[in-house]
Amino acid sequence: MSGTTEGPTPRAEAAPGAGASEITRCDHQRPGLSELRDYRAAYAAAALPMAVVDHRGRIARPNDALGGLLGADPASLTGQPAAGLVGLASDGPALRAYNEVLRGARPRFRCVRRLKHTDGRPLWAEVTVVRMGDVADGTGRVLLSVADVSERRELRERLRHLRMHDPVTRLPNRTLFFERLAAALAPPPVPDGSPAPRHGRIGLCYLDIDGFKAVNDTLGHRTGDRLLAAVAGRLTHCAEADGLSTGSPLVARLGGDEFAILVEDSSGTQQLADLARSVLAALQRPFEVTGHRLSVSASIGVVERATAGTSATALMQAADTTLYWAKADGRARWTLFDPERNAHRMTRQSLSSTLGPAVERGEFTLEYQPLVGMADEVVRGVEALVRWNHPRFGLLAPSRFVPIAEEDGTIVQLGRWVLRTACRQARLWQLEHPEDPPLFVSVNVAVRQVRDSDLVTDVAEVLAETGLEPGLLQLELTESAVMGSPGRPLRVLQALSDMGVRIAIDDFGTGYSNLAYLSRLPVSVLKLDGSFVRGFRYEDGAHPSPADETIVEAMVQLAHRLGLTVTAECVETSGQAERLRRIGCDTGQGWLYSRAVAPERIAELIGSRPQDS
Template sequence: MDVRRKLLGAFLVAAAMVAGAGVVVLSADTASVRHAARSEADQLARGIAQDVAYGLPTTRTGQDPTPLFYDPEALRLYLTRMHDLQHRDIVVVDRFERILADVVPEEVGTVYTQDEGHEVEATIEDSRPRVFLEHTDDGAGAMMQVVVPVTGPAGVVKGAVILEYTQLYEQMRAATEVTRRIIIVAGLVCILLVMVLGLFISRSITRRINSLTRAVEVIRDGDYTSRVGLRGGDEISRLGRAFDDMAGRLEHSMREILAKEYTDSILANAGEGICGVGANNRIIFANEAAGRITGFGVSGLLGLNAQEFLPDSDDAEREVTFERPDGTSVRVAYTISPIGKDGGAVVVLRDVTRQRDLEYDLRHQALHDGLTGLPNRKLFLDRLDHAMTRARASGESATVLYLDLDGFKKVNDSLGHNAGDVLLRTTAERLTGALRAPDTVARLGGDEFAVLLEGADQETAERYAQACLDALNQPFVVRGRKAVVSVSVGIVPGITGYTDAEEVLRNADVAMYAAKARGKGCFQIFENRMHELLLDKLDAEGRLRDAVHRGELRLHLQPVVALPGRAVGGVEALVRWQDPERGLQQPGAFIPLAEETGLIAEIDRWVLFEACMTVRRWQELDPAAAPAWVSVNLSAVELEVPDLTDRVAYALSTTGLSPQCLVLELTETVLMRDVAVTSARLEELRELGVKIAIDDFGTGYSSLGYLRDIPVDVLKVDRSFITDIVGNPRQQELVSAVIQLGHTLGLKVVVEGIETEDQLTLLTAIGCRYAQGYYLGRPEPVAALIERTTTGSET
C-alpha cells in the first residue's frame, strides 16, 4: 500500500474516530441518564425499605415507630400514598419472595414471579441492590425495576422492596434529546472537513516523497552522486536537503567509518569481558568489562599469563570461581576461541555469580517451605520415593508419619497470623529435635507435617510417634501467652508394599483423620477399612449438603399428651432425611455429621420454619384437634448465632404462628456452656413470647442452681428416669420429686420415654401432667399424625 493510500486511510480512521467519539458521547449520555435514573430510584427504594424495616416517625415523644414490615394494613396505606404522590409501582416481598404489599391488591399473598433472572432472590441472599427488567404479559414492553433489601435492626434481611422507574428514565432521556441532535450534526460536519483536508495533504506529501524514494534507490545501487534538490521550508524539504548532505558525507567517509572506529566501539561497550591472548599465552588486549569482572582493571590484565587464572579444559564453555585481588570472589564462565596460525586466541568472560545464586535460591524455594525451612511436599515425596526404592533393594523397613495440629486454628484466629507462624516454626523445631538426624521432617502446608523414618519398623515408628506427641503436648509460649495444642498422627508402616509415594502419604492422611476421630492427641496405624470409611463419610457429607436444597428433609411430629385425659397437648418437631440412596434416615444417622460439618445450623433453620408453618396450617384446618404448641430442638451452633432472635421472629411473622405456640428445646449441656450469654439470649427469645424447654433434664449439669439463673418454662425429664420406674420405689420418689420441683417453680413438666401402660398409670398417679413416648405415639409424618388424631377425636 503506497503512502497516499495510507494517508487517506489515516484520515478515514480519523473520521471514523470522530464518528466513534460521537457514538461514545451518545452512549455515555444514554448511560449517564440510565445511571442517574437508577441512582435516584435506588435512593428512593432505600428510603422506602428503611420505612418498611423501622417504621414511620411517630408524633408522640418517646414512642418507638412500628416497623411496617409487620403491619400489613399500614404497609398497604404507605405504598398507596407513595403511588398516588410519585406515580411509582412499589412491591414489598419477604425472604421467600411472597408479596406482602402491592399497589395491586390482588397480588398480595402471591409469590413474585416477574424476576426471571432471580435478582430479587440474589439481593435477599447477599443484601446488594440490583436492577432488572420486568416483562409484562400484555406486551407493553419491559419495565425497569430496582430491588433493595429490607434489613432489620440486627442486620437480618427480612425481604426486599421492588420499585419501577421506567417513567423516570424516559423523562430524563427526553430532556437530553436536543443535545444529542447537536452532537450528531457537529460530528457529520467534522467528518466531511477531515476527508477534504486529507485528500489535499496526501497529494502534496506523496509527490515529494516519490522524489526522495528515487534518490535513495540510486544511492542504494552505489551511486553517491545523486541529489534530490527539494525547495521549501517544511519538514520534507528539510529532509531532502539533509539527504543531499548525507549523500555527500557518505561519499567522503564511507571507508573510514567501516574501519577501526566501528570495531573499537563494539569492543569497548560490550557487556562481556573480551581478552586477546598471544602465542605465549600472555594477554595483549582487554576491554573495560574484562578488567571489571576480574578486578585487575585493563592495565592489570595486560601481560598476565592467561593459564594462571583461566585453566584450560575440553569443554566448550568453562566455569571457575575467581578470587579477585580485593579478596572477593566471582563465578566466571568463559570460552576460548583460537585465532590465526600463531597460537593466539580470544577469551570471552561472563560474570554468572548472581545467576548461580538465583538458581540455587530457586531450587531451594521450590523444594522447601518458606516459613519453617523444612522440606515441602514435593521434596518429601521425592525422598519418600527414593526411600521406597532403597527399602525394597535392602529389605529394610520404612515408615511415614502424617501429623496435624489440633487447636491450631483457635490460636491463629485469637492471637493472629503472626502468632500462628511462630507456633508453626516452634512445631518444626520440636519435631526435628524429637526425631533422629537422618529422618526427614516436612511441612505439607497449613498445620500439616509429615515424617519419613527410614530403617524403622512398626514398633520404632510408634515410639517416635509418641515422642512427637510428647514434644507437641508441651505448652507453647506465643506473644507472651501460653497456647496449648495437641497433634494427631497417622502411621503407615511397611511402605515397601506400595508402588506410589502419593498413595503412602494419602493413607497416612486417612490414618491421621482416624486418630482425630478417636479423640485427637493420639496416633493411629493405617488399616484398609479406614479408607473405605472415609470415602463413605465424604459421600454422605456431599449428599447431605444438597439435602435441604433438593427438598429431601422430612418433618415428623411426635405427640405430647396431657394427663389423665390423654388428649394431644403439643407436638415435638423431629427431622428425617429421605436419602435417595439409603432411604429414610433417622437423626442419629446424619445429625452428628451435620454438627461436624456445620450443616446443623441450616437444618435447624429449616425445621424451625417448617414446624411453625405446619402447626399453623393444622390450627387453621382443625382448631379443635390441632396441638397447642410445637417444640423445636435448638443446637449449640444455632444458639451462638447473633441474629437468632430475629430469625425466630421472622419465622413466626412469616408463618403466622403465635409465639406462645412455639417451644425451643435445649439440652442442659448446651445451656451451661456460658450461663451469662445463654441467659441473655434466652431472655430475648422469651420477650417474643416463645417458651424455653430443658431437654433431657437430669442427665447433664449436676447443679440445680441454673434453674434460678436461666429463664426456662418447660422441663423434659429424660427417659433414663422412666425405664425402671415400675417396681422401683426409690426411682418413683426421685421422679415425683422432680415433677413437684418443676410444678413448684411454675414450670411445665413433660416426662419422656413412656413405653408401657404401667409406666403411664404410675406417672399419672404421682401427678405427671404431660407425657411423651413411643407408647403414646411415635414420630410420624405430619399427614399421618393429623389423620390419626382426627380419627381418634371422631371416635
C-alpha cells in the same frame, strides 16, 4: 640433429604402466605423508582420551591419553573390546545403543559412566561414540572419546543436595521425600521392560511438634530453628536405632514443624508402632536450646500398608488424616490409621459438603412424635423430628447430620426450614380439625441458632406467615444451651417468652441441672431425660431403680412449684407410664404411644388416644 623445447619440469612422473587418472586420484584424495604424520601426532598427543574402534568393537588405535586414563600402556589396549574398558558392557541400554552405532544404525551415542582413575579415585566420564566410515565398504569404524566430567558432576550433585535438603535441620526436604516415596512405590522393571507388581510393605510416621509455635512466637525464630535442629537429631537417632538390621528409615522435614519418617521396607504394623513410641519418648525429654530448657511433644499419624495398589497421594492423605486424629484425641500421642474410622470421616465430609444444597433441593422431611397427656392419654402436641432423604445413604436420622450441621453452621439454614415447615403443618391441622383442641408443635433449637442468628425475628416472621398462635409453638433447647448462659442467649429466650412462645428444656437432668438458675429462666416445660424413665421398668425381669424414682419425683415436685409442666421422654411400657402418672408427670412421649410418624398419621390421632387409632 634434433632440438628439444624447454618447458616446465613435470611435478611427478608416472610409473611404467600408470595412467593419468591414477596419478590424479593419488594426487588429490590421499593426504601427503607429512600431513598424515601430523594428524597422527596430534591424535596421539591429544589431552582428550580417544581411540579408533573397528567394526567388531575392538580398539584399533588408542591415544596416549586413553592409556593414561585407564592406567595401561596404549599399545596393550589394541584389540581389546572397547565397551568393557569404558563401562558400557554392564549397562544393557547403553550397550544396545553402542552396537547400533557400530552397525551404522545410528550416527552417534553419548552417555555418562562411572569409572575408576589410575590413582583409585572415582571418575565420572562422558563417553561419546561417533561413526567415521561406511559400513558398506568395510571401513566402518567409530571414534571413541572419554571426557572427565567429575568436577561438573560434583558441582551438580552439590547443587542438588542444597536443593533437596532443608538448610535448618540438614534433613531431606519435601522434594527429596516425595522423590523417595514415589521410587519406593514405583513397580520394579522386569526383563521385558514392563512393570512388575510390588509385594513389599511401606510405613510412614507423619508428625508435627506440639507447642512449637509458642516457642517460636515467644523466644524468636533463632531459638525455634535450633529447636527444630535438635528435634531432627533425635528423630534421626530413633530412625537409625530402628534400622540397625534393615537399613535406616528416611527422616525428612516437610516444612514448618512437620516431619516424616519413611520406612520403605516395613516388617509390619508393630515396627511402625515401636518407632512411633520411641519418637514420642525421645521428644518428651526436655531440650536445652540457647540457654532455655524447652519441653515439647509430638502428635504422630502412623500408616502401614502393602505397597501394591498404594499411591503416594493416598498414603499422604491417610497420614494427614491420622495426624489430625492424634491431635483431636488430645495430642502428645500416636494414632494408627483406621479404615473404618476413615470411612466414617469420609461419610461425614460428604454429608457436610451437601447439607446446604440438600435444604435447597428439598431433601429433608419432618416426622412428628405425639406428646400425650398422662392423665387421659389424649394427644396434646407433637415434636417435629427432621429426617434427610439422602440420595446415596438413604433415610438418615437427626443424629447422623444435626451434629455436623451444628459444627459448620448449616443448622441455622436447616433450623429455619424446620421451624417454618412445622408451624405450617400445625396450622394446617388446626384448620382441618376446627372442632378439636389445636395441637402445639415442639421444635428443637440448636445453640448456634440462639447465638448466630436472629432467632426472635425468624420466629416472629414464621408465626406471622403461617398464622399459628405463639402459644402453639414450643421451642426445645438443651441444658447446655441455656443453663449458665447470661447475655444474648438469655435475652433471646426472654424475648421469645414475652412473645408467647413456650420454652422447654430438653434432656433435663443430664447437664448442668442448676436449679437456682432455672428459677430465673423464662422456661415453661422440663423434659426429663429418658435415662431416668428407663429405670422405672418392671418388664423383662428388670427391677426398677428406687433412686431414679426418688430423683424424678423430686424434680417433678420442684417443677410444679416453679409453675412448670413436666414431660417424660422414652416411655416404652405401661408400667413406666403408670408410675410416671402417679408421680405427677404431665405428658409423656415414647414408643408406648407412637413412634415418629408422617403428618397424615398425626391427623388421624387428633382428639383420640394413640393406642385406639
